[in-house]
Amino acid sequence: MAEFSTSVKDAGDVNIIYLKGYLDAHTAPTLENTFSNLIDRERYSIVVNFKDLAYISSAGLGVFMAFIEKVRENKGDIKLSAMSDKVFNIFDLLGFPLLYEIFKTEDEAITKFKEIKKLENQ
Amino acid sequence: MIDSENIRVKRNLTALVEFSRIINSSLDLEFILNNVLLTCMGKFLATKGLIALNSGGKFILKSSKGISDDMLKKFPQLSAVNRLEDNIELENYMRENKLIAAEKISSSDECLGIVCLGEKLNKSEFTEDDSEFLRTILNISASAIQNSIVINELKVVNRILDSKVQRLNSLFELSKEFGLFSESTRIAKLLVYSVIGQFLVSKFAVITFNQSGITIMESKYSEDELISSLKDYDFAGLDYSIVKQDIEKNYPGLLQLSIELVVPMQLQGKTKGLILLGKRINKQDYSESDVEFIYSIGSLAIISLENMRLFKEALAKQKMEEELELARGIQKNLLPSRIPQFSNFDIAVSNVSSQQVGGDYYDLISLDENNFCVAIADVSGKGVPAALLMANLQAFLKTICKQGMHLEEATALINDLISENTSDGKFITFFWAVLNNYDRTLQYVNAGHNPPLLLRDGKIKKLEKGGIILGVMKTLSPYESEIVRLRKDDVIILFTDGITEAKNKADEEFSDEKLEEAVPGFTGNNAEQILKSIREEVQSFVNGAVQSDDMTLVVLKVK
Numbered sequence: 001m002a003e004f005s006t007s008v009k010d011a012g013d014v015n016i017i018y019l020k021g022y023l024d025a026h027t028a029p030t031l032e033n034t035f036s037n038l039i040d041r042e043r044y045s046i047v048v049n050f051k052d053l054a055y056i057s058s059a060g061l062g063v064f065m066a067f068i069e070k071v072r073e074n075k076g077d078i079k080l081s082a083m084s085d086k087v088f089n090i091f092d093l094l095g096f097p098l099l100y101e102i103f104k105t106e107d108e109a110i111t112k113f114k115e116i117k118k119l120e121n122q
Numbered sequence: 123m124i125d126s127e128n129i130r131v132k133r134n135l136t137a138l139v140e141f142s143r144i145i146n147s148s149l150d151l152e153f154i155l156n157n158v159l160l161t162c163m164g165k166f167l168a169t170k171g172l173i174a175l176n177s178g179g180k181f182i183l184k185s186s187k188g189i190s191d192d193m194l195k196k197f198p199q200l201s202a203v204n205r206l207e208d209n210i211e212l213e214n215y216m217r218e219n220k221l222i223a224a225e226k227i228s229s230s231d232e233c234l235g236i237v238c239l240g241e242k243l244n245k246s247e248f249t250e251d252d253s254e255f256l257r258t259i260l261n262i263s264a265s266a267i268q269n270s271i272v273i274n275e276l277k278v279v280n281r282i283l284d285s286k287v288q289r290l291n292s293l294f295e296l297s298k299e300f301g302l303f304s305e306s307t308r309i310a311k312l313l314v315y316s317v318i319g320q321f322l323v324s325k326f327a328v329i330t331f332n333q334s335g336i337t338i339m340e341s342k343y344s345e346d347e348l349i350s351s352l353k354d355y356d357f358a359g360l361d362y363s364i365v366k367q368d369i370e371k372n373y374p375g376l377l378q379l380s381i382e383l384v385v386p387m388q389l390q391g392k393t394k395g396l397i398l399l400g401k402r403i404n405k406q407d408y409s410e411s412d413v414e415f416i417y418s419i420g421s422l423a424i425i426s427l428e429n430m431r432l433f434k435e436a437l438a439k440q441k442m443e444e445e446l447e448l449a450r451g452i453q454k455n456l457l458p459s460r461i462p463q464f465s466n467f468d469i470a471v472s473n474v475s476s477q478q479v480g481g482d483y484y485d486l487i488s489l490d491e492n493n494f495c496v497a498i499a500d501v502s503g504k505g506v507p508a509a510l511l512m513a514n515l516q517a518f519l520k521t522i523c524k525q526g527m528h529l530e531e532a533t534a535l536i537n538d539l540i541s542e543n544t545s546d547g548k549f550i551t552f553f554w555a556v557l558n559n560y561d562r563t564l565q566y567v568n569a570g571h572n573p574p575l576l577l578r579d580g581k582i583k584k585l586e587k588g589g590i591i592l593g594v595m596k597t598l599s600p601y602e603s604e605i606v607r608l609r610k611d612d613v614i615i616l617f618t619d620g621i622t623e624a625k626n627k628a629d630e631e632f633s634d635e636k637l638e639e640a641v642p643g644f645t646g647n648n649a650e651q652i653l654k655s656i657r658e659e660v661q662s663f664v665n666g667a668v669q670s671d672d673m674t675l676v677v678l679k680v681k
Contacts, residue, residue: 024299025315058315058319059312065319065324090288099322
């Protein structure tokens with residue numbers, strides 16, 4: 001059985017979810033729980049780091065769709081980062097770049113959140 | 123003069139070689155066209171220019187410089203087959219736009235497109251030499267343009283292919299996942315995740331149909347809204363997908379929820395559920411192949427959901443069977459295993475428990491050397507609850523029998539005990555009697571049980587004296603008893619309603635009348651044979667129909 005795991009890091013107002021392994025129909029509930037926990041804690045600024053994700057299926061993509069509305073309703077966002085070409089290709093094929101900001105690195109995504117925060121505070 | 127001409131030719135050649143190198147180094151069509159256009163404009167000092175490429179026999183504008191948006195929009199529909207010189211529309215367009223030169227870009231076998239160039243900055247003529255040079259540039263460009271067009275087409279094809287592969291992967295993955303014995307909710311969730319991930323949907327619902335109506339498996343709509351918008355239509359009979367245009371025309375209820383697609387989930391041609399989807403976030407419509415894909419996923423899911431349902435049903439049935447087996451066991455243990463023998467009474471008993479295990483109970487208890495007690499009861503309800511109440515009754519009965527109380531008082535006490543120990547409207551119809559083997563007397567109390575029949579000389583006396591059914595309320599007015607002095611050859615028949623209410627296939631009951639009609643003819647025989655005759659009478663009446671209640675008979679014949 002292909003393994004999948006997530007871990008979460010708090011970085012100030014932003015939370016980073018690290019994905020590892022194979023995200024498919026079988027493992028999608030794990031990521032679902034991770035998102036649910038963050039949302040329960042009212043953490044809505046979320047960066048997902050795909051560096052160690054080997055594979056994603058459409059059921060895995062569905063998890064992102066399932067939470068994005070709720071997150072954005074609360075003035076947050078899910079920003080994606082550090083995807084391999086293979087993983088990006090699947091996101092791209094299904095048109096996700098229209099909906100999600102995808103960054104080369106985790107830091108760029110975090111910076112984007114900080115800039116928005118700064119603008120709001122001005 | 124000749125030298126300067128040489129220098130000019132040499133410079134042109136150098137420029138051409140450089141140009142060729144640059145455009146052939148790229149496969150980016152836009153870059154190549156941009157370069158071709160800029161080179162032409164630079165070479166001929168043109169202030170504007172455009173390139174249109176042949177796409178399926180028509181020229182489509184691909185690159186332009188110095189031409190107003192307005193004029194870009196007016197670019198005429200041109201057929202790529204005709205000679206440019208004969209094309210009046212192009213001629214008019216060029217005149218209007220002050221374009222003075224047009225030339226085809228041709229590969230060895232087809233026309234790839236055209237280039238049009240505007241007036242020279244110095245207003246000089248576009249000479250035959252210029253035309254010749256333009257053709258040279260375009261000939262050099264042709265292969266680079268053709269290569270990049272092919273590459274672009276390949277990219278498009280590749281992407282379509284990738285998309286198909288991705289969908290196949292999804293289907294494959296889900297079929298694997300659905301094959302496992304997953305919980306129904308998890309199946310629905312995976313179905314939803316796959317679809318919303320694949321199509322960028324944020325509003326959706328999955329429902330299934332069953333006997334009691336609609337089950338909402340997953341929904342982003344409010345339950346009330348969804349139910350109320352579904353109830354206007356017969357979706358359980360829907361055997362095709364409903365797309366946006368159809369919804370706009372015919373399903374105002376769905377339109378209100380901005381549902382854009384309804385796909386049935388079918389199993390063996392029967393619609394077992396629906397997938398409802400809202401608009402796609404990229405604002406695209408669902409294509410025919412999208413609908414097909416969703417239908418495929420839905421079919422996979424419904425097989426799995428249906429399997430799950432059947433599995434649960436089987437499990438529940440098995441559990442019920444086990445419970446009934448338990449109840450049957452309890453009941454069997456409560457009934458007397460041995461019939462006591464008395465010199466003046468011939469006794470026969472029979473108890474047939476039904477499939478569901480009713481609450482019939484009978485007992486024969488010796489009180490002392492002359493007296494014994496016979497009891498028959500029917501506990502309301504079936505299965506384990508009935509069996510447990512029956513166990514209570516038996517315990518009370520056995521205890522009270524030993525107390526030497528009067529029958530009326532004892533009945534009142536049993537009623538009080540049962541009333542205290544039952545809830546939710548359970549009750550027991552109960553008849554018991556004490557028979558004296560020495561002087562052949564019978565004293566009985568009937569607490570709402572089907573009156574036993576006392577047969578003497580072909581006549582029937584019903585043993586009805588008593589009081590209220592056990593367990594309904596505490597004893598308020600005392601039970602009455604009756605003492606009957608028995609004679610030789612008297613027959614007493616105790617039975618439960620499973621006998622008189624036995625049904626045939628036409629749903630008719632055996633009835634008290636039929637029983638009372640039949641029994642006088644049997645009394646010449648011994649107890650065992652009388653009992654057998656009654657059972658045969660009932661069997662021939664029901665004629666194989668399955669009975670839902672226990673059947674109990676106790677026959678006593680005075681010797």
